[in-house]
Amino acid sequence: MSGFRRMAQRWRGAGFATVLLVILIAVNLLLNPTRFHPSAWGALIGLAAPLIGAALASAPVILAGRGGIDISVGPLMGFVNAIVIQLLFLKLGMSSPLVIVPAALLIGAIVGAANGFLATIVRIQPIVATLGTYLILTGMTLTILPAPIGPAPGWLKAMAGPWSAVPLALIFLFWWLVRQTPYYDQLMAVGSDDRAAYTAGVPVTKVRFIAYVMTGILAACAGLMLTALIGSADPNIGPTYTLIAIAAVALGGVSLAGGRGGLAGAAIGAIDIFLLQSVLTAFNVSTYVLQIAYGVILVVAVIMTALQERLSGRKG
């Protein structure tokens, strides 16, 4: 029974997002059975993967609290996309996953560490620090890659097709391992009340720094998934993921004040947004109506999440 209660507790934050998920899946199945047929799941997951990846990447720093946020996630995805295709694949002729994946993750870790250094050691407000990296990464991407270019290696494109679930599964395995460590408890403690955590001996700066590095690494993964999906390099797509990923995280019941929620919620929020786009597209409305509906549902969904949290007796 206590196991069930713990499950309920874990899912309560993402409650509304989960309900929305079920509804949206049902609606999508009714509207568009062929697109959602099991045989098409590979391509479908590949299509949703960059947004899910971006949302997962945004989560750790938000969980770490005190205004923790990383708006450079989108540009970092674009930067990884540009480096992998333009520099590694086309210029240096390296196509092996054993080169590309570690190189991408290393870039992510370095950028994440830079963000972490600025936000936790120099102690610049996170949104300003990552705005700085946002501008730097966008500028560097456009310098390396002034115009879109292709193609991508075959194995990478397969990651948006039949094998699209693999990268996401690996991320969840990684997060599951993190949850088994004391670091996870420290992260949540710092996120909910950093002063109490500090007085209890938690190394607050170190915990937050690691959260930024994790965000960087996950953003690099999302960059690879983006590369797999578009099968080319495009300097303009990455930055568009930033704000929508943060919206997905909030929709998934992760408090932007920190310390509440998790990566499962972030993923559900992202899937919600993806399915929502899919429903709206199925109605064949103009892209303008789509954008209005998108904004309305985003705000309403976040309001519902807030109301539900309030009703379930937790502080808002």
Added chain:
Amino acid sequence: MHQTWFQSTNARVAGAFAVAAGLQIVGTLLIPGYSAPFAIRALLVIASLLAVASIGQTLVVILGGIDLSIPFIIGFANVVAAQLYGGGWNFGLVCVIVGVLAMLIGALNGLISRGLDIHPLIVTLGGGMIVQGAVLLWTGGFPSGSAPQAVSAFVSIGGSVGPLPVPALVPCVAVLTLLVALVLARTPYGRRLYALGSNPGAAPLALIDPVRMWMVTYAASAFFAAAAGVLLLGFTGSAYGDVGQPYLFQTIAAVVVGGAALVGGRGNYFGTIAGVLVLTEINTLLIGLGFRPSTVQAALGLVIVLLVSLYGRERHVSATI
């Protein structure tokens, strides 16, 4: 806690002004004609437009919030004003309609953010997207119309008022700056704003209604964004829905470079003006040196981080207990 002058907001503002002046000197030394009258005029006009758009962000940041709907409201005002004026409406009436609609949108942003305790980042982003979509739907993506001659003359780089060799926009923004500073420093509204921003928990005990303050402040932010949108219409000559997009991060950067803290309760509009001048100087200088826009953007990011790490650092957690 005792603060020396160097840690105060005034020092940050003075620092930002010094950086702007330093950049002007560097530009004059490196680029011929950098301090020519026309170049200075162009710089002042561009800075004034950003200054108007940043008023709201300053107020909202002092309150402890953030407003991502500014670029969308700018685009909204820009397109709607052009469209209605092009349709033969009286321009005064057009401005009133645009201003009132913008304030309603802003008030709604504030109401939802504070009333329901939802992070303003999400609310203003969602609200902004709705506004942009509605405008696109109305115009079919191809806005038409233009600004009346008076507005174009008001912001024209070549314009002049009386003996002053600058368009009327520049002295007007100077007066507006003093007014905003006066409101912040000398009115009950200003005191409530700082009180609520520095301690959201205690302010209601001093009979400050947080929801009302958020609604008023976000409405003001949207109003000034709309004003910037109409001015930009005069500046560029034709309507463009995405005209506000560069202002999304520029307003935040200006406020922060000017020494305000995004946690609320600190900062003032003089600081934002200093931040606006620094950003405009860097942009002009780097483009003048022949860098590509992408390089300019990267350099801008670097400069923001450097400046804020010089004087915008937060306290360590051990110093907040």
